Amino acid sequence: MPQHDVLVIGAGLAGQRAALAAAEEGVSVGIISKVHPVRSHSNAAQGGINAALDPEDSWESHAFDTVKGSDYLGDQDAIEIMCREAPQEVLDLEHLGVTFHRNEEGRLGTRAFGGASAARTYYVADITGQAILHVLYEQLMKHSQVYRYEEWFTTAIVLDESGACAGAVTRNIRDGSMELFSAKTVILACGGNGQIYNPTTNALICTGDGIAMAYRVGAPLMDMEMVQYHPTTLAGNGLLITEGARGEGAHLYNAKGERFMERYAPNKLELASRDVVSRAEQTEIDEGRGFPDGTISLDITVVPRKRIHEALREIVNVGRDFAGVDITRAPIHVKPGNHYVMGGIKTDSDGATTVPGLYAAGEVACVSVHGGNRLGANSLLDTLVFGRRAGRHAASRSHEIAMPHPSGAHLAEEERMVAAVVGRERGGRRVSEIKAELGRTMDKHVAVFRDRDGLRRALRIVRRLKEQATTVAIDDKGTIFNQDLLGALELGFMLDNAECVVLSALERKESRGAHYRTDFPERDDEAWLKHIEVARIGGDPVISYSGVTMTRWEPQERRY
Amino acid sequence: MPDYTLKIRRYDPESSGPAYWQDFDVDLPPERSVLDGILKVKNENDGSIGIRCSCQAAICGSCAVKINGVSALACNTKLSEASAHAGAVDGAIVVEPMGNMPVLKDLIVDMDAVHWKKIQRVVPWLLPEGDPPEREYVVPAEAMIDVTQAMACIQCGACVSACLSLEVDPDFIGPAALAKAYRFVGDPRDSHSEARLRDLAEDPHGIYDCTHCFACIEVCPKGVAPMDQIMRLRRRATGDYEIKDANNGYGHEHGFVKIVERWGTLHEAQLLPRSFGEGSLVKGQTKPAAVMQLIQALPTALRGLRRRKVTLRKALFHPKLPDQKQVRRIFREIETKEERLELNLYFVDEGGGAAEKEPAMGDAGAER
Numbered sequence: 001m002p003q004h005d006v007l008v009i010g011a012g013l014a015g016q017r018a019a020l021a022a023a024e025e026g027v028s029v030g031i032i033s034k035v036h037p038v039r040s041h042s043n044a045a046q047g048g049i050n051a052a053l054d055p056e057d058s059w060e061s062h063a064f065d066t067v068k069g070s071d072y073l074g075d076q077d078a079i080e081i082m083c084r085e086a087p088q089e090v091l092d093l094e095h096l097g098v099t100f101h102r103n104e105e106g107r108l109g110t111r112a113f114g115g116a117s118a119a120r121t122y123y124v125a126d127i128t129g130q131a132i133l134h135v136l137y138e139q140l141m142k143h144s145q146v147y148r149y150e151e152w153f154t155t156a157i158v159l160d161e162s163g164a165c166a167g168a169v170t171r172n173i174r175d176g177s178m179e180l181f182s183a184k185t186v187i188l189a190c191g192g193n194g195q196i197y198n199p200t201t202n203a204l205i206c207t208g209d210g211i212a213m214a215y216r217v218g219a220p221l222m223d224m225e226m227v228q229y230h231p232t233t234l235a236g237n238g239l240l241i242t243e244g245a246r247g248e249g250a251h252l253y254n255a256k257g258e259r260f261m262e263r264y265a266p267n268k269l270e271l272a273s274r275d276v277v278s279r280a281e282q283t284e285i286d287e288g289r290g291f292p293d294g295t296i297s298l299d300i301t302v303v304p305r306k307r308i309h310e311a312l313r314e315i316v317n318v319g320r321d322f323a324g325v326d327i328t329r330a331p332i333h334v335k336p337g338n339h340y341v342m343g344g345i346k347t348d349s350d351g352a353t354t355v356p357g358l359y360a361a362g363e364v365a366c367v368s369v370h371g372g373n374r375l376g377a378n379s380l381l382d383t384l385v386f387g388r389r390a391g392r393h394a395a396s397r398s399h400e401i402a403m404p405h406p407s408g409a410h411l412a413e414e415e416r417m418v419a420a421v422v423g424r425e426r427g428g429r430r431v432s433e434i435k436a437e438l439g440r441t442m443d444k445h446v447a448v449f450r451d452r453d454g455l456r457r458a459l460r461i462v463r464r465l466k467e468q469a470t471t472v473a474i475d476d477k478g479t480i481f482n483q484d485l486l487g488a489l490e491l492g493f494m495l496d497n498a499e500c501v502v503l504s505a506l507e508r509k510e511s512r513g514a515h516y517r518t519d520f521p522e523r524d525d526e527a528w529l530k531h532i533e534v535a536r537i538g539g540d541p542v543i544s545y546s547g548v549t550m551t552r553w554e555p556q557e558r559r560y
Numbered sequence: 561m562p563d564y565t566l567k568i569r570r571y572d573p574e575s576s577g578p579a580y581w582q583d584f585d586v587d588l589p590p591e592r593s594v595l596d597g598i599l600k601v602k603n604e605n606d607g608s609i610g611i612r613c614s615c616q617a618a619i620c621g622s623c624a625v626k627i628n629g630v631s632a633l634a635c636n637t638k639l640s641e642a643s644a645h646a647g648a649v650d651g652a653i654v655v656e657p658m659g660n661m662p663v664l665k666d667l668i669v670d671m672d673a674v675h676w677k678k679i680q681r682v683v684p685w686l687l688p689e690g691d692p693p694e695r696e697y698v699v700p701a702e703a704m705i706d707v708t709q710a711m712a713c714i715q716c717g718a719c720v721s722a723c724l725s726l727e728v729d730p731d732f733i734g735p736a737a738l739a740k741a742y743r744f745v746g747d748p749r750d751s752h753s754e755a756r757l758r759d760l761a762e763d764p765h766g767i768y769d770c771t772h773c774f775a776c777i778e779v780c781p782k783g784v785a786p787m788d789q790i791m792r793l794r795r796r797a798t799g800d801y802e803i804k805d806a807n808n809g810y811g812h813e814h815g816f817v818k819i820v821e822r823w824g825t826l827h828e829a830q831l832l833p834r835s836f837g838e839g840s841l842v843k844g845q846t847k848p849a850a851v852m853q854l855i856q857a858l859p860t861a862l863r864g865l866r867r868r869k870v871t872l873r874k875a876l877f878h879p880k881l882p883d884q885k886q887v888r889r890i891f892r893e894i895e896t897k898e899e900r901l902e903l904n905l906y907f908v909d910e911g912g913g914a915a916e917k918e919p920a921m922g923d924a925g926a927e928r
Binding site: 035036038039040041043044091094095096097099100101102103104105106107108109124125127130131134135138139141142150174203204205237239240310313314317318321322324430431432474475476477478479480481482483484487 | 572573574591603604606607608610611612613614615616617618619620621622636664665666668671672679680684685686688692695696697698699700701704705707708711712713714715743744747749782
């Protein structure tokens with residue numbers, strides 16, 4: 001049985017940062033990922049990372065922008081921590097070798113980003129996430145004391161009799177063997193759940209595994225109704241066009257050629273927060289001022305060509321390869337598309353969940369620093385700051401406790417579950433059919449605009465799909481790289497995620513941040529300035545509430 | 561909708577049978593990708609097909625395969641393009657696992673055994689001098705953009721799969737890992753450039769093992785141009801540090817340049833002795849150690865003579881270009897420049913053509 005003081009599950013930015021931080025504390029660290037670490041979805045973060053590093057800027061300004069962006073649902077103590085620690089985090093990354101863009105003096109240079117009152121986004125062209133991910137992986141290769149389990153799929157978190165975290169059950173994808181890990185602490189860092197939507201900017205691996213596994217052992221989820229639709233995704237395949245494009249000066253137009261953001265956000269225009277821009281676009285499209293393919297247009301040609309090639313290189317490729325458009329010469333059609341879940345496993349500002357020894361960091365978690373709406377370039381920051389804090393805190397906890405000995409019964413149970421899926425005769429629907437219906441349903445009823453009827457319909461469908469998922473059969477009966485099996489397990493995780501998102505969205509009877517109810521179009525601080533939590537109790541989801549932490553910023557009307 | 565046939569190379573490691581081909585028909589619009597086609601088959605017909613994939617946007621680097629014999633990302637190759645260059649006589653799109661790496665199952669190869677081992681070989685982390693500064697390292701903006709080209713690598717392995725040198729010498733460090741090496745050598749924050757270069761130049765499977773075939777540049781989906789990075793490593797090794805390696809990489813380059821300067825074209829009979837030595841064979845300037853290697857090369861030379869590929873006259877008396885003066889002028893022009901200017905194809909300027917901006921944009925900043 002492999003044993004680690006700190007076991008990190010997920011090897012994107014949050015996971016790798018947590019593993020490195022824990023290793024610095026001198027404890028034994030294992031990091032598990034269902035894909036090779038550099039395949040993680042942190043790669044897709046194009047635009048950059050926010051930090052008030054410039055002496056002219058201040059962390060308070062960054063924090064206020066974040067609070068306002070969150071529509072006052074973010075917890076201000078956690079936001080303060082994130083924004084205070086941001087400058088050092090960026091400098092640490094620079095010292096490790098991230099090739100951040102420089103200004104003419106050779107110092108770190110910035111670009112503008114949405115919802116921010118200063119240009120404080122540090123970046124590497126438009127491959128910032130990739131550049132940081134690969135540099136952190138360089139450090140993992142250097143620190144050989146961090147044990148890497150690459151291409152291992154975690155099926156369940158394991159608790160001991162006292163209800164504390166004791167390890168995890170995993171499957172080695174390469175040979176199909178199942179393994180019980182014992183660990184003093186487990187840090188979930190396995191990303192978001194975008195695959196419950198279709199289309200989505202999220203990769204195929206973003207199936208909410210960590211959120212579901214924590215939920216299944218009783219950890220409460222928070223803010224799950226807060227799902228971000230990114231304003232600029234390609235119609236059809238949902239591919240992301242970075243907010244950096246608008247940060248560099250690109251404009252949005254409707255089919256009548258109007259720069260419609262003038263009407264919705266007269267001051268910040270295209271650089272209002274994402275929920276505002278997405279809602280504006282969707283309104284234009286719904287009211288018939290969009291293009292026939294249900295889009296509006298993003299005009300990047302106003303940005304100088306040299307600058308585009310230097311700073312937006314990746315989306316030149318995306319435009320050319322995936323939309324057949326040379327973005328340096330012609331506008332590209334975009335629409336709001338599923339992008340990020342603000343909610344997740346409820347944690348404190350050290351990443352600790354309510355389950356002793358279980359931590360979470362990154363998109364899987366909800367600290368909550370993003371509240372109702374995440375600002376662009378705050379997600380990388382979230383992963384790094386809270387990944388590091390979770391790694392450190394888990395390491396210090398592991399100094400104090402003995403290695404648990406989780407019961408082999410957990411392993412046997414997971415093995416039985418896997419054998420049942422593999423051995424099942426074909427009868428019901430295919431995994432892909434259920435997944436497709438789920439994605440369509442969520443994008444139709446739980447998107448930019450929501451209402452009670454749509455949400456109730458979505459809930460009925462999700463619950464029917466959960467039923468159908470218990471009878472799915474798979475084609476692959478083998479052990480080596482049985483991706484078919486993993487797909488079936490991921491489907492189960494996704495459906496748990498979807499149920500919690502829909503339930504929370506039904507519960508919040510107001511409009512705040514990314515959650516807009518056409519039947520409750522106003523923000524209602526009196527009744528709803530609180531977090532919605534959902535936890536599994538006795539097999540069923542149960543809703544509860546918790547207060548929003550305010551330190552210095554009282555809710556105001558939100559204008560951009 | 562057009563009908564495409566995917567001819568997929570299947571291999572089930574759990575059966576005792578050999579690899580085999582299986583055809584699948586897919587109905588998808590032409591602009592959809594080969595990966596979309598494979599996933600459609602996997603979702604609807606046969607879930608047991610093995611392929612790594614995740615982002616579907618050419619950024620995670622998971623889905624590199626060979627399509628019609630050419631290494632590429634499946635998500636980044638349109639069905640229409642693949643079909644236009646169909647690899648099979650019946651018009652089917654041929655999809656098989658990458659080359660130069662062992663196959664684990666269907667389209668999945670063992671990248672750890674080859675690719676990541678080679679990456680690990682080049683000491684793939686920054687080695688700065690002393691403690692970091694309080695703020696950021698101050699470095700030229702151009703230097704950061706310059707190494708960002710290598711940083712754009714997504715470790716998909718397409719270049720490793722396509723590399724012809726690797727096919728002959730499996731120990732060759734290879735295009736991806738050497739591009740990664742340049743990411744540090746070209747980074748002004750790294751303090752071990754010379755040691756790195758010496759290591760890579762002295763390794764018989766290092767920078768001089770590349771045969772200049774351009775395959776890696778052609779297949780790279782991210783414009784990393786690994787071979788260009790290898791050539792930059794060579795220029796730094798020879799030009800900046802004058803590393804005289806046991807592989808005669810330095811001697812070869814030096815000899816080559818001198819010959820072109822003198823004759824205007826390549827004088828093959830002079831190249832070998834000059835590569836191994838310091839000067840002319842006739843004038844006895846060749847190092848004694850090189851003589852053995854020259855003798856070993858004799859059979860090849862004799863075979864060439866026997867088969868009339870060369871004649872004695874041609875070998876010994878090489879004609880100079882009629883306007884050799886012009887060639888020397890070019891040499892003088894370049895050699896008297898204060899900084900080495902390099903064409904960095906990662907930049908494209910206002911005019912659009914990369915080649916137009918040669919004088920303006922170089923990685924001069926990285927050249928300190």
